[in-house]
Amino acid sequence: xxxxxxxxxxxxxxxxxxxxxxxxxxxxxxxxxxxxxxxxxxxxxxxxxxxxxxxxxxxxxxxxxxxxxxxxxxxxxxxxxxxxxxxxxxxxxxxxxxxxxxxxxxxxxxxxxxxxxxxxxxxxxxxxx
Numbered sequence: 454x455x456x457x458x459x460x461x462x463x464x465x466x467x468x469x470x471x472x473x474x475x476x477x478x479x480x481x482x483x484x485x486x487x488x489x490x491x492x493x494x495x496x497x498x499x500x501x502x503x504x505x506x507x508x509x510x511x512x513x514x515x516x517x518x519x520x521x522x523x524x525x526x527x528x529x530x531x532x533x534x535x536x537x538x539x540x541x542x543x544x545x546x547x548x549x550x551x552x553x554x555x556x557x558x559x560x561x562x563x564x565x566x567x568x569x570x571x572x573x574x575x576x577x578x579x580x581x582x
Contacts, residue, residue: 469551501556510557551578
């Protein structure tokens with residue numbers, strides 16, 4: 454027998470507010486309050502897909518607190534949406550440009566939830582090198 458988890462999927466999408474909010478977002482979280490790697494010379498040209506940026510974003514207490522509260526909220530939302538027979542949810546994570554903080558947090562969320570749900574991730578505004 455299929456359970457709600459078998460048919461429920463989640464897209465985690467990073468974006469930059471300066472490029473506009475994704476129109477298909479179900480849930481949006483803002484990470485612009487986290488310390489910004491853009492202002493660290495050796496990190497500026499990298500993205501949240503690069504370990505030095507990811508590690509920088511993840512080391513701060515603000516990030517740890519955000520992820521704690523975010524996962525509690527998302528756990529509740531995902532269970533509730535699945536019970537309502539919604540089959541897909543788009544969770545969008547924004548920062549200023551969509552290169553550093555939102556990419557790092559999106560990657561963390563994807564890794565955290567992919568064991569429990571069918572997950573996708575994309576980085577709408579991440580610069581390509």
